[in-house]
Amino acid sequence: MDETETILGIDLGTTFSLVAYADEEGPHIIRDETGEGRLPSVIGVVPSPEGGKPRVTIGWTARNHAVENPRATVYSIKRLIGKGMDDIRQELPFLAYAVTAGPRDTVRVEIEEDRYTPEEISSVILRALRERAERHLGRAVRKAVITVPAYFDDAQRQATRDAGQAAGLEVVRIINEPTAAALAYGIGVREALEQGAAPAPARTERGHVSLPQPTCPQGPSDKPANASAAAQTVAVYDLGGGTFDVSILRIERDVFQVLSTAGDTHLGGDDFDREIIKLVQREVQEQFGLSIDSPTTRQALRGFAEAVKIRLSEQEQANLELDLGDNRSYHRTITRNEFEALIDELVERTLVLCRHALRDAGLSPEDVEQIVLVGGSTRIPLVRRRVEAAFGRPPYTALNPDEVVAIGAAMQASVLSGAAADMLLLDVTPLSLGIETMGGAVGKLIVRNTTIPCRATEMFTTFVDGQTAIKIKVLQGERELAADCRALGEFELRGIPAMPAGLPKVEVEFLIDANGILNVAAREQRSGKQAGIQVVPNHGLTRDEVARITRESIEFAREDIDAHRRIDLVNQVEFDTHKAEQMLAKVGDQLKRAQRERIERDIAALRKLAAETQDLDELHRALDAFGKSTLHLAELGISAALKDT
Amino acid sequence: MASNANTSRGTVPAKCVSCDRSMDSPLFCAHCRTLYPADDVSHFELFGLDPSYDLDAEVIRRTYLNLARAIHPDRFPRAAEEVERLSERVSARVNRAFQTLSDPVLRAEYLLEMLGGKSATQDKNVPAEVLSQTLMLREEIEEAKASDDQESLGRLRAQVGKLCEQTLAGVAELARRLPGDEVCRQALRAKLNSMKYYQKLLEQL
Numbered sequence: 001m002d003e004t005e006t007i008l009g010i011d012l013g014t015t016f017s018l019v020a021y022a023d024e025e026g027p028h029i030i031r032d033e034t035g036e037g038r039l040p041s042v043i044g045v046v047p048s049p050e051g052g053k054p055r056v057t058i059g060w061t062a063r064n065h066a067v068e069n070p071r072a073t074v075y076s077i078k079r080l081i082g083k084g085m086d087d088i089r090q091e092l093p094f095l096a097y098a099v100t101a102g103p104r105d106t107v108r109v110e111i112e113e114d115r116y117t118p119e120e121i122s123s124v125i126l127r128a129l130r131e132r133a134e135r136h137l138g139r140a141v142r143k144a145v146i147t148v149p150a151y152f153d154d155a156q157r158q159a160t161r162d163a164g165q166a167a168g169l170e171v172v173r174i175i176n177e178p179t180a181a182a183l184a185y186g187i188g189v190r191e192a193l194e195q196g197a198a199p200a201p202a203r204t205e206r207g208h209v210s211l212p213q214p215t216c217p218q219g220p221s222d223k224p225a226n227a228s229a230a231a232q233t234v235a236v237y238d239l240g241g242g243t244f245d246v247s248i249l250r251i252e253r254d255v256f257q258v259l260s261t262a263g264d265t266h267l268g269g270d271d272f273d274r275e276i277i278k279l280v281q282r283e284v285q286e287q288f289g290l291s292i293d294s295p296t297t298r299q300a301l302r303g304f305a306e307a308v309k310i311r312l313s314e315q316e317q318a319n320l321e322l323d324l325g326d327n328r329s330y331h332r333t334i335t336r337n338e339f340e341a342l343i344d345e346l347v348e349r350t351l352v353l354c355r356h357a358l359r360d361a362g363l364s365p366e367d368v369e370q371i372v373l374v375g376g377s378t379r380i381p382l383v384r385r386r387v388e389a390a391f392g393r394p395p396y397t398a399l400n401p402d403e404v405v406a407i408g409a410a411m412q413a414s415v416l417s418g419a420a421a422d423m424l425l426l427d428v429t430p431l432s433l434g435i436e437t438m439g440g441a442v443g444k445l446i447v448r449n450t451t452i453p454c455r456a457t458e459m460f461t462t463f464v465d466g467q468t469a470i471k472i473k474v475l476q477g478e479r480e481l482a483a484d485c486r487a488l489g490e491f492e493l494r495g496i497p498a499m500p501a502g503l504p505k506v507e508v509e510f511l512i513d514a515n516g517i518l519n520v521a522a523r524e525q526r527s528g529k530q531a532g533i534q535v536v537p538n539h540g541l542t543r544d545e546v547a548r549i550t551r552e553s554i555e556f557a558r559e560d561i562d563a564h565r566r567i568d569l570v571n572q573v574e575f576d577t578h579k580a581e582q583m584l585a586k587v588g589d590q591l592k593r594a595q596r597e598r599i600e601r602d603i604a605a606l607r608k609l610a611a612e613t614q615d616l617d618e619l620h621r622a623l624d625a626f627g628k629s630t631l632h633l634a635e636l637g638i639s640a641a642l643k644d645t
Numbered sequence: 646m647a648s649n650a651n652t653s654r655g656t657v658p659a660k661c662v663s664c665d666r667s668m669d670s671p672l673f674c675a676h677c678r679t680l681y682p683a684d685d686v687s688h689f690e691l692f693g694l695d696p697s698y699d700l701d702a703e704v705i706r707r708t709y710l711n712l713a714r715a716i717h718p719d720r721f722p723r724a725a726e727e728v729e730r731l732s733e734r735v736s737a738r739v740n741r742a743f744q745t746l747s748d749p750v751l752r753a754e755y756l757l758e759m760l761g762g763k764s765a766t767q768d769k770n771v772p773a774e775v776l777s778q779t780l781m782l783r784e785e786i787e788e789a790k791a792s793d794d795q796e797s798l799g800r801l802r803a804q805v806g807k808l809c810e811q812t813l814a815g816v817a818e819l820a821r822r823l824p825g826d827e828v829c830r831q832a833l834r835a836k837l838n839s840m841k842y843y844q845k846l847l848e849q850l
Contacts, residue, residue: 415722425719451740453740513718513733514717514719514736
């Protein structure tokens with residue numbers, strides 16, 4: 001067994017997912033053939049014409065064809081994972097695909113006749129990332145660290161772990177996204193400082209994390225002299241596509257200690273897009289009396305709103321134009337100010353959560369020495385301004401907000417592979433854990449922001465003579481009433497020895513492990529020997545279901561990946577050969593005739609291969625060879641282009 | 646809970662059962678990394694300290710980080726499942742100890758019970774004036790919240806904060822006299838019970 005088996009670091013995002021790994025040189029993002037690290041967390045299910053197994057597209061392909069395939073393109077699945085139907089009601093009006101209730105308070109995505117669990121959908125994305133890594137590393141990979149929002153509850157964490165398993169990955173650790181970002185930030189700063197007082201140049205080479213500039217982490221401090229000079233208090237503000245987290249950490253050399261965290265698993269870039277969608281829908285209704293809400297328009301408006309949002313981060317205004325058919329078109333200009341007014345309340349909510357996190361850490365804004373921005377939505381100028389105002393200092397923006405979480409996951413993966421044994425990550429549980437007591441109240445066992453692993457025990461007894469089972473309703477949340485908390489499900493204690501009521505003493509242990517996942521164990525203490533009690537959880541997927549989706553998805557996804565890779569490769573062939581033809585037309589006369597003819601033959605041969613071959617590795621090699629053989633032509637083309645300007 | 650305060654280091658096993666070398670911590674062997682649940686050891690012993698209310702926060706923190714480094718599940722990545730479970734349990738134990746020792750109220754509470762005082766469930770006594778005072782404050786808070794009266798809320802926050810501070814000063818004074826006599830322990834119990842009422846109010850604000 002290889003002592004330092006590679007463990008992947010995976011950022012399974014609402015909108016985009018990334019995969020990274022670490023070696024002796026440090027962490028690397030694994031990119032696709034075009035140098036893009038992000039894989040859209042989108043899958044499209046295309047029914048096969050022969051009525052066989054459906055074909056699945058993943059990533060950019062699925063995303064680019066969402067409008068043509070509205071009801072079978074699944075996006076933002078992270079907002080559904082580990083949730084029940086009641087949790088996602090407000091989500092449904094914005095989804096173009098159908099969602100129905102599944103057993104045990106879960107949901108299913110319905111495409112044609114088939115129903116898919118969110119775990120299955122997520123596993124397709126994870127498998128694509130795993131295969132990308134395997135192609136890059138040239139060997140099989142079986143283990144991963146997967147990140148989740150810090151505010152994910154137990155059910156959402158378990159579901160994510162199950163998705164990993166279904167993708168053929170042993171999830172060796174679930175870590176929190178803001179904590180992963182802090183790892184990448186902290187190690188980057190330390191390395192930069194170790195390299196000398198002068199700020200280290202950011203490494204821009206592809207695949208490397210850009211090193212943050214050391215921005216005087218120990219400024220004037222009012223701390224006592226015996227406090228460690230190297231300690232720094234950092235806030236990570238992580239606003240992604242679907243979720244918001246804020247974590248307050250103390251970073252001291254290799255130790256990353258989370259002091260508190262707060263968040264909202266339904267607040268992110270998707271919600272900003274929705275404000276634009278609602279505006280357009282309202283105005284189209286007012287101006288044309290049209291209700292635009294079909295699955296196709298939902299998919300189209302989503303892409304449209306996202307593009308407008310991104311444009312407004314760079315420009316002061318953007319044009320909205322929609323062709324409504326019958327010579328009717330809707331158009332207007334939206335200014336950045338208008339957009340900011342639309343999302344102001346949402347941004348304010350993130351700041352309230354920042355205050356909660358600070359309060360729980362026992363700190364005030366001025367104690368925070370650095371604010372690290374993570375997640376694509378932190379590119380929005382309003383977000384940056386409001387964060388700066390709330391903390392009274394400009395946030396740190398030198399990290400790539402899209403990649404930093406995957407980089408941190410790869411760092412933690414290298415700790416767990418035994419390669420980076422100095423680093424230690426101490427995280428907390430985001431939500432209080434309790435059990436339902438008489439009258440529907442909550443008896444708290446573990447309070448939020450307790451460092452994990454943490455453990456509590458509670459004694460239970462029977463109410464009826466001879467009773468051999470006890471049900472315990474376990475809850476997560478901060479509210480006083482059980483009905484207002486998130487029910488993690490009922491655990492049933494079975495196998496209690498029959499005794500008169502009130503006599504059995506069952507000690508139940510609630511342990512939240514380093515993944516933030518609850519483990520329940522029980523023992524009866526009265527019956528002399530401490531009898532083991534069978535604990536039956538009731539939520540999410542059963543072990544059998546996880547096994548089934550693992551088994552079934554193997555073939556299903558093998559095809560998907562090949563289909564996806566094939567599309568990518570064929571597109572690349574199309575692009576490269578077309579470009580070579582253009583160059584030949586432009587600068588071909590500078591080549592010898594024999595060279596010209598060879599390139600023309602190569603173009604034809606590569607196109608033929610792309611159309612016919614089943615061996616994708618062969619096609620990949622041929623594409624690489626074509627790139628090399630046309631290098632001289634490409635250089636001539638570039639110098640010609642330079643002369644033109 | 647350990648009842649014997651005078652032998653603060655007495656429960657460290659002399660030798661590791663696994664490698665037979667001497668041990669410095671009741672939780673783990675520094676040589677072969679065998680973990681011990683150390684359930685009977687007090688929080689103070691875990692941190693190599695004599696039981697006392699006055700502790701150096703920086704020393705506690707440093708000790709905590711050293712312990713966590715040795716026993717955290719991340720440190721046993723390829724271990725057998727039972728070792729992983731044990732490291733979770735031992736880590737939970739150290740985390741609890743750190744939380745208790747770092748927090749002045751939890752620390753006083755722990756010290757009181759360790760040195761023969763009653764627990765909060767055994768003795769629920771709260772001075773009558775504290776009860777009526779918190780009742781009144783609660784009503785004021787609810788009123789101010791209902792009418793979104795930020796000025797009153799700010800004033801109430803300051804008032805309850807001050808009450809917490811004063812009570813904590815009282816807790817500290819009594820906790821320093823522990824084990825003390827029964828009167829002292831009962832007074833401390835009452836102060837800690839009052840503190841809970843004030844902390845609850847603070848949470849509502």
